[in-house]
Amino acid sequence: MLRIAGGRVHDPANGVDGAVADVCIADGRIVADVPGHARRIDARGMVVMAGGVDVHAHIAGPAVNAARRVLGGERRADVAMRDRVRRSGTGGTVPSSFVTGHRYALLGYTTVIDAAIAPLAARHALAELRDTPLIDPGFLILLGDNQVVYELIREAGGGTSQTLRDAVAWWLESTGALGVKLVNPGGAERWKRGNGRLTSLDEPVNELGVTPRQVLDALATAAHELGLPHPVHVHCHGLGVAGNARTTLDTMRTLDGRRAHLAHLQFHAYGGRPGGRPRSRAVDLVDALKAQPELTADVGQVMFGPATTITADAQISAVLRDSGDAAWISADTEVETGCGIVPYTYRPSSYTHALQWGIGLELFLLSPDPWRLVLSTDHPNGGSFLSYPRLIRLLMDREYRNDQLRRANEAAIRRTVLLDDLHREYSLNEIAIITRAGPARQLGLADKGHLGVGADADVTVYHDRADREEMFATPRYVIKGGEVVIDDGDLVAAPRGRLLRAGVAHDPEIERTLRPAFERRYTLGFDRYAVSEPWLLEPARRIPAAGERP
Numbered sequence: 001m002l003r004i005a006g007g008r009v010h011d012p013a014n015g016v017d018g019a020v021a022d023v024c025i026a027d028g029r030i031v032a033d034v035p036g037h038a039r040r041i042d043a044r045g046m047v048v049m050a051g052g053v054d055v056h057a058h059i060a061g062p063a064v065n066a067a068r069r070v071l072g073g074e075r076r077a078d079v080a081m082r083d084r085v086r087r088s089g090t091g092g093t094v095p096s097s098f099v100t101g102h103r104y105a106l107l108g109y110t111t112v113i114d115a116a117i118a119p120l121a122a123r124h125a126l127a128e129l130r131d132t133p134l135i136d137p138g139f140l141i142l143l144g145d146n147q148v149v150y151e152l153i154r155e156a157g158g159g160t161s162q163t164l165r166d167a168v169a170w171w172l173e174s175t176g177a178l179g180v181k182l183v184n185p186g187g188a189e190r191w192k193r194g195n196g197r198l199t200s201l202d203e204p205v206n207e208l209g210v211t212p213r214q215v216l217d218a219l220a221t222a223a224h225e226l227g228l229p230h231p232v233h234v235h236c237h238g239l240g241v242a243g244n245a246r247t248t249l250d251t252m253r254t255l256d257g258r259r260a261h262l263a264h265l266q267f268h269a270y271g272g273r274p275g276g277r278p279r280s281r282a283v284d285l286v287d288a289l290k291a292q293p294e295l296t297a298d299v300g301q302v303m304f305g306p307a308t309t310i311t312a313d314a315q316i317s318a319v320l321r322d323s324g325d326a327a328w329i330s331a332d333t334e335v336e337t338g339c340g341i342v343p344y345t346y347r348p349s350s351y352t353h354a355l356q357w358g359i360g361l362e363l364f365l366l367s368p369d370p371w372r373l374v375l376s377t378d379h380p381n382g383g384s385f386l387s388y389p390r391l392i393r394l395l396m397d398r399e400y401r402n403d404q405l406r407r408a409n410e411a412a413i414r415r416t417v418l419l420d421d422l423h424r425e426y427s428l429n430e431i432a433i434i435t436r437a438g439p440a441r442q443l444g445l446a447d448k449g450h451l452g453v454g455a456d457a458d459v460t461v462y463h464d465r466a467d468r469e470e471m472f473a474t475p476r477y478v479i480k481g482g483e484v485v486i487d488d489g490d491l492v493a494a495p496r497g498r499l500l501r502a503g504v505a506h507d508p509e510i511e512r513t514l515r516p517a518f519e520r521r522y523t524l525g526f527d528r529y530a531v532s533e534p535w536l537l538e539p540a541r542r543i544p545a546a547g548e549r550p
């Protein structure tokens with residue numbers, strides 16, 4: 001039992017904005033009170049928030065592991081040594097598994113979702129997540145370039161069907177995933193066949209005749225009708241390409257009427273002509289987001305410095321290799337997806353990089369609703385999660401932001417509205433929304449992101465420092481599941497988290513449809529495909545469908 005006494009509590013999900021209060025913990029949960037003899041943390045003068053929740057990052061699975069292999073130099077420069085609690089490992093932009101959990105916890109983050117796992121790689125992802133302590137992990141499976149899914153969409157006449165709904169639920173159950181991800185749907189499948197870039201949502205992807213618009217429509221509807229805790233998570237077409245905002249807006253219209261999440265919106269917010277200089281269309285995307293209240297998004301902020309692009313968008317990775325830091329990996333996951341990896345450095349002097357950085361800030365500063373547009377760097381694509389404290393300072397501290405604006409490529413910044421009159425500074429409560437309460441709500445995690453009675457006892461206590469970067473980089477205490485894990489920067493315990501997976505039912509008869517389709521298309525036998533229980537980090541936590549939540 002634990003009492004965090006006298007801190008200023010920022011718990012926006014429960015309408016608490018800086019009130020001085022005690023937060024009490026028993027048996028891993030927030031409770032109304034604990035007896036006087038319970039351990040006491042004196043938090044007077046400090047800021048208390050729920051543990052951070054990352055809605056979109058890349059921390060496990062074969063693509064992340066392949067990235068580690070090409071990042072030898074930066075890993076050798078950042079070696080974490082073993083001690084009583086810590087395992088050894090390496091850091092850099094793509095840390096090893098233990099170091100990933102440790103460094104997230106050092107920042108006060110206790111829940112992290114890996115946004116792109118090929119279903120075939122679920123075992124690998126689960127093995128690494130099991131080895132990543134201190135966070136409750138979850139992951140999204142890639143279904144937007146899957147040939148069996150395309151067969152089901154074609155059989156349904158280009159739309160969704162009960163069969164497709166059951167298949168999606170079966171896939172989630174068979175892999176232990178929390179939700180469904182579409183990456184440039186159709187793009188990887190088309191690119192792998194040498195058919196070039198998609199130029200519209202209505203171009204057939206392969207000989208099955210299915211189009212990207214049909215894939216978006218059918219899977220968004222299936223996820224919506226299943227009431228998945230987190231709706232379909234969409235990485236739009238043409239990532240990073242000038243003019244892509246047109247397709248992003250078209251995608252938003254296609255999703256109309258259904259819940260959906262748009263990943264790293266910044267990378268899809270560019271005007272201009274393909275092949276030419278990009279411009280900002282952040283204002284238009286913010287307006288479109290306002291008009292469709294069932295959509296949520298994360299920003300995918302670019303941060304200056306080293307990054308590693310890891311994406312299932314194999315096609316765009318092939319473009320990035322020309323401007324990246326020498327190495328490139330491209331991989332194919334048979335009938336499911338592809339992947340590309342390019343180490344990358346974002347430079348303030350570069351027009352394109354400075355524009356990307358500026359567009360991310362525009363999205364944050366123009367967003368009318370922090371619950372619907374939350375913080376991410378698409379770690380490690382736009383920058384490491386370790387840069388979150390600096391990003392928070394950019395949002396909270398106008399003087400610091402203006403100083404940084406002056407250091408970035410002037411022509412690019414003039415193309416944004418940042419120099420107009422964007423005086424906005426995020427409040428501590430708004431930061432609590434974009435880093436924990438908002439992502440938890442978007443993910444359907446009712447026990448995360450808040451400090452109400454019954455919530456998971458994941459709590460971060462910060463010194464209230466004027467330098468917000470320093471404040472958010474060095475929490476005084478981090479508590480995971482009721483246990484103090486970080487005490488003044490020291491790791492004092494490294495408990496394993498619990499897998500967060502969707503709990504939605506399907507008709508077992510779906511296997512009669514899927515088995516022959518698998519036998520036609522996959523190299524792996526159908527009976528060996530589903531991940532068996534020991535892999536699932538039991539006891540996992542099943543997150544119920546939206547309609548079943550209290």
Ligand SMILES: [Zn+2]
Pocket residue numbers: 056057058115116263264378381
């Ligand atoms: Zn991503």
